[in-house]
Amino acid sequence: MATQTQDIEREFSRDEKSGVMHNEHAQNGLSQEDADFLNNFPEERKKAIIRKVDWRLIPMLVLLYLIAYLDKTNIGNAKIEGMTVDLHLKGIEYNIVTAIFFIPFVLCEVPSNMILHKFKRPSWYMGGIVFCWGVVMTLTALVQNYAGLLAIRFLLGIFEAGFLPGAILIISNWYLPNETQTRIAILYTSAATGGAFSGLLAFAIAKMDGMAGLEGWRWIFLIEGLFTVVVAIMCVFLLCDSPALSTRWLDADEIRYLELRQLARRATVPMDYKENDHFNLRLFKDILMDYKIWLLFFANWSNAVPNYAMKFTMPTILTGMGYTSSDAQLMTIPPYAIGAISAYLFAIFADKYSWRAPFILGPQCCLVVAFIILFVKSSNIDDNIAVCYFAVCLACFGMYPILPGVNAWNVANTPDPAKRSVNIGLLVCVGNIGGLIGSYIYLAREAPRYPTGYGTSLAFGLAGVVAVLLLETLLKRGNAKKAKMTEEEIRQRYTDDELVRMGEKSPLFKYALRIFHLSPFSFADSPSQILTTLLVYSQNVVAMAPNPDVTTRAQQVLEAWSQGFNVGAVIILLLLVLCNYRKNTLLHKLILGELLLALGHGFFCFFDEPAYGWVLSSTATVLYISYFIHNLIAWLKIRPFLPKWGARIFIITLLIVQPYWVLETWANFQYHNHLGSKIFNTSRLLEPLFRDPWWVFTTIKLVLAINENYEFTIPGLIRTSPRFGIMLFSLFLSIVFLITDVIFMIAVSKRGGINPFWRLALVFKCASDVIFLDDFKSVLDRISESAMRKITTFEYRDNASPSVNQHTSVDFSSPNFQRKSSRFGSSSRAEMGSILHPVGSRDDGHYEFASNYSQASVEDGAARPWLEDDTRRSSSHSPRRRGESQDNMITIQEVHMP
Template sequence: MAEKDAAVMHLENQPGNGISVEDAEFLANFSDEAKKKVIKKVDMRLVPMFVLLYLVAYIDKTNIGNTKIEGLLPSLNMSGLQYNIALSIFFIPYVLAEVPSNIILNRLKRPSQYLGFLIFCWGVIMLCTGFVQNFAGLVVIRFLLGLFEAGFLPGAVLVISKWYLPNETQTRIAILYTSAASGGAFSGLLAFAIAKMDGTAGLEGWRWIFIIEGLATVAMAVACYLLLLDSPSLSPGWLSPDEIRYLEARQQAANGHSHHEGFNKRILWSVLADWKIYLLILANWSNAVPNYALKFNMPDVIQSMGYKAANAQLLTIPPYAVGAISAYTFSVFADRYSWRMPFILIPQCSLIIAFGILFSKAADINDNIALCYFCLCLACFGMYPILPGVNAWNVCNIPNPHKRAVAIGYLICFGNAGGIVGRFIYKADERPQYPTGYGTSLAFTAAGIVAALVLEFSLWKANQRNALMSTVEIEEKYTEDQLRDMEERSPLFKYTL
């Protein structure tokens, strides 16, 4: 297991700051071998389930892009603008419901029940999409899908933050998020296979994509209800009493409090007024805008290279596979060194290169097929490490679990708001050069680079300023209660860079 960051180590040795003397001694005496064993047990049960669930969520959210090239638009007499509206309407409830959903989830003892309910609802909605008859019906379906899918990703990140220490989160979030990249690859392959059912029971192939994938989602909802981990205290069947105590005690130490008051308006305001989260949002948009734009239009982009629909579906697989490998690799190093910024900045620079080349060469795409396809792979290489890095950076610097729940939802909420922009930047009448799509992606990536660098410098300066005061000076100036109430603003807290 990676070393604990300085803030966690300090809190573990401060009995008044969230952990008793007995628990501090227990943590100190809990062997490294036992620590590795219990974390591996959690990994084997929690992470695979979330990977499967997010794979399903991703496919259900983006399969409309696959159905588009299988005849969705002419079947429903829709225009390209109406298609973009149907994509965007999803994000209105998706964005607005994320923070409230995380507040609800944070108050519940059994995340499995709440998340299982959400997944079941959107699975039924996905199934119904296969029978929609017009544009208006598709808009209603997409709105409801966004409403019920909203709580899953912030909920998953919140649950992960309750089981792992801050400097263990990015790798787990990355593994979760690689299922999105894998989902992009698998979605194309699955759509390619299901579309061959065209004409079965008198239904078009694109309808069967929604129906089959909706049924699979309902089955996963049942699995979530039965198998998703809730908390260490509710896991005596596979955790020993000492393992449960270890997992709970180290979370108390990491949070810096033995108890917290529940959610209140002060916590919400502290998130809204936190300047750091807005820089993280900008950094997140360097992933969200180009990623959402590309994931719904990649089959179209590849088709513009001269490939038929079936081959275009299959050729979406390698770029997403590259993204999955990239997200995991960068996150392993970020957790190992407890340093987030470089492993966000390097992928962002890859995006600048990828979209810069596409912006300049896509007008002659038929003469630059290999180069442009390579840039699609490079774009996925750059996009997928950013979200795990940004979310882990957020979690690492918020010790209060109630504020963390709101901040996770708020960051993901505004990150997904970037998806609304992404819906409209690939214009059908600009095919195949897509200057608006590639140019807008470049602009948001550049803004994200600036945000990441400003945040890094600001947190470094704060740590330098706090280091000027000794622990004795700090304890003379502030009471224990004051230091606890200051949370990450405490001079004893060391920001993760």
Template sequence: MALEEKNSTMERSSIFEETGPEKVPWASSPEYLHVSMKAGLNQEDAQFLHEISKDEQNKIFHKVDWRLCPMLAVLYLISHLDRANIGNAKIEGLEKTLNMTGTDYNVALMVFFIPYVLCEIPSNMLLSRFSKPSVYMGVLILCWGIVMTCMGVVQSFGGLCVTRFLLGFFEAGFFPGAIYLVGQWYPPERTQFRMALFYCASAASGAFSGLLAAGIAKMNGVGNYEGWRWIFIIEGIATVFMGVAVFWLLPDSPEHAAGRWLTHDEARFLRLNHIVTRGMATKKKVNPDGKKERVKWSLFGQVAKDWQIYLQAMIFASNAVPNYGLKFTMPQILKNMGFTSTNAQLMTAPPYACGAISALLSALLADRYTWRMPFIAGAQALLIIAYAILFAKAEAIKDNVALCYFAVHVACVGIYPILPGCNAWTINNLAGPEKRAVGIATMICIGNLGGIVGSFIYQERESPRYPTGFGTSLSFAAAGMLCAFTLEYLFWKINSKNAEKTEDEWRAIYTEGQLEKMGDRSPLFKYHL
């Protein structure tokens, strides 16, 4: 039976080559054993994979789904809830209590992103060296939960900035780590939908944040604390409990799950399938003396010179700038429409719900057709339309409430499909777990600079029109669309050029060691479109 759906050609890593112009049920074909052995598997392991039916594979991956995806989704929800709830606290009196004026609020938003951007790459390097990612991730979440709770008792603007800085420091490792874990458990054609499942949590966090804040704010005066303080305290305590739970509930690897919630054969399938579809084993490499290899610092050079990282980072930023800007400011935008603080909190929920649905639907279609670009560029086009409406009509927002509220919905529908597609596209086109870990973290690091931009584009003095905010978001969406088209063209062109020679002809030019060292620059590597 097939390792992929019947009548589809397997998208393969650096060791793979199309078997011909016609599509074949790849894993059912005799060539599959040959290709599996080229991936480094012995004949016994290759035969084992060959005999796993499609239905059995689906059951195995569904087992992983139930263990990994809900946990990542909840954690992602909490991370976005904790970084964006400052927008809810703002309209409940945060600025007045802490005597904040001018751009103080924007500075508090920006401070989060300084450590968040700087620590993503080293954090993912550390994670890739951990045999149990649950321990590393659990410590991070526990620490940022404590910081979040402390944010509820700060007495000055300086104290708020310190806690926001520490929040960014500890949250930095979660997002790239979650993407890395998805790439370790799933083959390329199964990644985007799984990422979308926990990306939906980002949209859900926006909806849940407003609903939760509206309820918590009613605690105003309890314990002589204002309502905005209770927003931070209660959500921080919830994060602490989740951090403790991560130590036991977050899956580490197929090897650790074997004999527990996976059978030994199921764990073996996941490990071998990862080698075949990704071209590298999940086990840590060791020197001849049995010690783990040190970090290869040359990876930084490889990643720094990889042009696709920068194009993907711009696509990521086409989400980050509009997303963070809107997430931090949406309650205020809705309040500008004439709604009370409570109603503005509640009315943030429908747009985010639409964003969650759009992320899932686009991911299902992208995985179904194994094609990322149309669903990324389509989402960016919706962002352009939404911000064009807001840019033109927000000056008289109280006279255009229905149209502007509709545009906010369209913006959310456009925002949330971009990141699952961007990250799936990146992770599927980097060969080897170490480069994948550093590459995805670098892309996210550069892209998240958009968070700093998003922190400053909505100036209170420009309310309610916000020309800088809406105009900048529109520009980044357009630039991201151009990068998506460029990346698609370059991948297609390189694949076409490499296909001009057969695998045997390329192997006559390069040694096995040279091809292995090239990684995703190998002429035998097929870029995923």
């Protein structure tokens, strides 16, 4: 597959991977000799060079970022060790000390990057600023008063300002745009490690309290400052400068390759052309008038504002959910871990497909959903702790990939190095301004609801979504406008010098949008248009591949869309299960196992031949196991509605067909590892027959059971429980995509191509399992009984006199009064216990019921109908209740008037 992909790459241009690097590099500022060298450079050597750069550059930048994070945040550790007491800080003086750091930190980021751009030896500049802030950090140990601490923090902000934008600029000078986001994500997420390491290190150093007459907090600044100075000296010698200055570890061909690919990326800019590579008023005017940078500001704020807000207040938020202070500190670890993993995974996908927008939009949508949940559920946080904690994890999952994606997008669409250095500084600067906003939106007086904090974060998240959609649309139109002229017409109309001066406005420069030029979708399309386009496009994809063993570029587009949807959806479903997981429940274990196995098949696309075939066939085996578990889950869910012989036939037939899946595993392995067997072409057609009849039967039997055993109709059930309606809709979609899968599978087997519809069917089948984690009968019983409680409560409330505070005793003569059939057990009387109070003993069946019981309480009880009650155990022994009616309806026995 890798060989096929390389062949296809010669036929298509790849905007982000090389700017406007088309087949003929000689037309992009390269001589014919250089173009031939770049085109014919061995693929294995390319990968080896990038790995070598990774190991030389990234670890040093990560170490420097960790130190920057430690030195910026260790003042909080010093406070714990008594700094504020020793320096006699009063009132808000400590807050002013922490805030003053950000003033120069924000103001100096752009000028610092401008200076770095002019340095021939970045290692000297970066080593110099690290050395300066290390000295400042060391001198903090000598501070004696408030004024001295203010001055020290101000100087620290000046010197630390240049590091992060400088690190991103260095990465952009070494890597192509489609390689940057992964490296930026590694750098960005290393701060989480720094946060964990900061407290541990400070705790250890503070044990030196009293040594040499110094307090423990002074030792923190002294030792961490001296360590920073040592690392700064190392930085001068170890940080990579440029390929031309790296002759100690790169040979001549490697240096030439790294330089030429950066040159080709810059689109028609000759290697010796420097006139446009400087700062002037025209450059700054161009930046300020550029719509792209302003839209990226809003996209960046969708990360910065919620991120800083959560970083500053997450322990407080978790404490408000009911966790103790120590538990709240521990509970911050999973969200940050999830955020770090998501940043890295989204970066891998974005770099692999060289497309930024969907891998920013996806996390932004997760972020928006998370803050909607928090905004709505925080009003009753005690009853929604699991949901709110899930939302916190989802927020971190969505926040962390945004900043690396935005910076990589900026790098990809800014070929001019001078403009790129300023843009990077501006993005980091604006992000820190967003951090200042975020630090003031979670107000202590609003705890634990925080409507201002959640609402503001939600607003910035939505603004980021709009900004990314708008930017993608405008860039697409810009490329379409440039494509109206052929390259020959452009060459006739403009001279090379004019094209150079035009920079990214040159008709030859194409904005980086996606790896492929064959995308069938538009963000302006309606869902119906997208579905229609997908169907037509799938047919075209099939028609494009006369050889089933050849994967075309268009098919890879379809594979990327469907695979991304599959993996993302399963991850979200997995998180939902974990938030509601009960370890002693078999169904929960099976559903969790099903999702983990299905997820395992989602990452085979990261591999190339020969590992690709091995990984794909191996993970397909676990996917087949997940099919069996899914049908087993269906059996457990529908079994209460089946007679014994029906349940036995269901499970026996399911077990009988399993040998087919053994054959399918072998056929899959033979096919994808090119071992000569073509059995898979036939056996694949039989998969739906051996996989889905049990699931279709379960769906049909569920609908019939509802009509046979319950008073409500399907529409009435959906009105009563929209959640159940969503599950039915998922069942319906799974069957629709199952049928579509069969149709397209027949076409693919005959004509070759990619069939994405089995993935859509899989996602909706998994979703129907996750929406309710219990069997269907238990779910329907709870819905029925909850609805009956509300009806009974509201009927009595409407008939009672509002001016009289009265209590009414009611009897429940039958536990299954709301069903057509009484052959199923019930716990309705027990579950009424949440709104009824017993009069006398629990066993006499006599309850009293307050007329002034609030609707909120009723709804709260309805939300937890599975609460256990001792009456469940005693109902079978209770005597016949007084005045029991023959039609099993509730009877009012007496009214107690005050």
